[in-house]
Amino acid sequence: MSTLEIRDLHVAVEDKQILNGVDLSVSSGEIHAIMGPNGSGKSTLAYAIAGHPKYTITRGSVTLDGADVLDMTVDERARAGLFLAMQYPVEVPGVSVSNFLRTAVTAVRGEAPKIRTWGKDVKNVMTKLQMDPTFAERSVNEGFSGGEKKRHEIVQLDLLRPKIAILDETDSGLDVDALRTVSEGVVRVHAESNLGVLLITHYTRILRYIKPQFVHVMSAGRIVEEGGEELAAQLEDEGYARFGGGPVLTPAEPRPSVDGVLPGASGGGN
Numbered sequence: 001m002s003t004l005e006i007r008d009l010h011v012a013v014e015d016k017q018i019l020n021g022v023d024l025s026v027s028s029g030e031i032h033a034i035m036g037p038n039g040s041g042k043s044t045l046a047y048a049i050a051g052h053p054k055y056t057i058t059r060g061s062v063t064l065d066g067a068d069v070l071d072m073t074v075d076e077r078a079r080a081g082l083f084l085a086m087q088y089p090v091e092v093p094g095v096s097v098s099n100f101l102r103t104a105v106t107a108v109r110g111e112a113p114k115i116r117t118w119g120k121d122v123k124n125v126m127t128k129l130q131m132d133p134t135f136a137e138r139s140v141n142e143g144f145s146g147g148e149k150k151r152h153e154i155v156q157l158d159l160l161r162p163k164i165a166i167l168d169e170t171d172s173g174l175d176v177d178a179l180r181t182v183s184e185g186v187v188r189v190h191a192e193s194n195l196g197v198l199l200i201t202h203y204t205r206i207l208r209y210i211k212p213q214f215v216h217v218m219s220a221g222r223i224v225e226e227g228g229e230e231l232a233a234q235l236e237d238e239g240y241a242r243f244g245g246g247p248v249l250t251p252a253e254p255r256p257s258v259d260g261v262l263p264g265a266s267g268g269g270n
Contacts, residue, residue, distance in 0.1 A: 002065050002081060002163040002196065003027040004049075009060035011041075011048045011221075017058070018044040020221035024198075026164055031190065031197040033207060033232065036218035037240040042200045043087060045218075046168045050084040051077055064164065079108050081163030085153040085170050092140035097152065098122055100140045101159055108160050125158045126151075129185050147178035154185040161189070164196040171206040183209030204236045219243035 004026045011019035019041050026032050034042050048055040049062055051074040062069040064080050072080060092100065101122060106112040113121065123133040131151045141149050150170055157165055167186065171179055187210055189195050199210060207229070215232045217225040217240075224243055225231065 001028045004069075004082070004164045004196065004198075005061070005063045006045075006049070007061045009045070009048070009062065010058045011044055012056045012058050013044065013054060018055075018221050019048065021060070022218075022221070022223055024216065024223065026196045026198050028163065028194045028196045029190075030214065031199065031210060031212045032214045032216060033199045033201060033210075033212035034216045034218055034223075035201060035204075035232065035235060037243065038202075040218040040243075041221040042218050043168055044221075046084060046166045046198075046200055049077075049082065049166060050074065075107065078104075078160075078162075079110075083157060083160060083162035083165040085150075085157065085165065085167045087169040087172055089141050089144075089149040089153055091142045091144075093142050095140050096137055097140055098136040101136075101156065104156065105159055108162075121159070122155075125155050128158075128188070129154055130181050131155065146173040147175065147182075150174060150178065150182050151185075154182055154189075158185065158189050161193045162195070164198065165189075166198045166200070168200045169202070170199070171201055171203065179206060180209060186210055204232050207232050217243060 006022055006024040009019055009022040010017065022041075022045060024032070034045070036042055044055060048057060049069065051072070057070055064082060067080060069077055069080070069082070098119070102113060102118060119136075122136050126133045126136065129151045131148065135144070135148065135152070141152060144152065153170065165186075170182060170186070174182060183206060186197065190197055197210070199206070199212065201207070211229065212232070213228065215227050215229065216223045217231070217235070219240070
């Protein structure tokens with residue numbers, strides 16, 4: 001059993017205070033959803049936990065199994081068992097997906113996976129996520145569609161098997177088929193490894209597939225309401241107006257696209 005504890009967390013970005021005292025606990029096997037309007041601080045929370053240098057911790061603590069996460073370097077946080085699936089995965093030209101994944105797994109596990117089985121392992125995981133295994137020889141995310149990038153994030157999750165995964169708007173830009181495939185990948189890893197999940201989203205549609213036990217609403221850098229699945233359903237009906245944000249507009253079922261991502265789709269950062 002592992003537990004990520006966030007206590008009275010205050011975070012600033014370029015001298016602007018974004019988080020104003022977040023308290024949250026995520027343990028193995030739990031699925032937590034954080035919802036809220038744009039600008040409420042959801043993505044700031046994710047990147048602060050992951051150790052992005054742009055985000056300055058001005059007060060509070062973050063621990064994983066009692067160890068001070070804020071004293072760790074980014075790679076130490078990964079080795080300790082934290083994982084971040086980014087809203088906008090970056091391209092890494094010249095580095096193949098296979099080499100990237102093997103290097104990451106070696107760094108986290110402390111030993112290199114066996115070469116004779118590595119290719120088969122990567123292929124199996126990619127196939128489960130309906131990702132063409134030939135992508136293993138392409139540069140990381142270079143020329144990938146939005147859907148392919150998000151599938152690759154979950155390939156990493158499956159191979160690394162962290163203790164706690166933070167998924168920052170993994171549903172952003174996905175059509176209904178890609179959303180289902182990516183969600184099923186998260187649910188499978190959660191079931192197989194007792195993964196703790198912190199899922200950040202604007203919309204309830206991903207919660208049809210990844211069902212949270214706990215739902216938290218963020219507004220103005222704080223968690224202002226908590227509940228279960230019924231709270232997500234209430235937000236879908238009523239929106240965020242009472243928290244100072246706009247309505248939740250559950251997207252109409254998007255038309256399928258060839259590359260698994262809605263044309264021109266983008267998710268708002270916060």
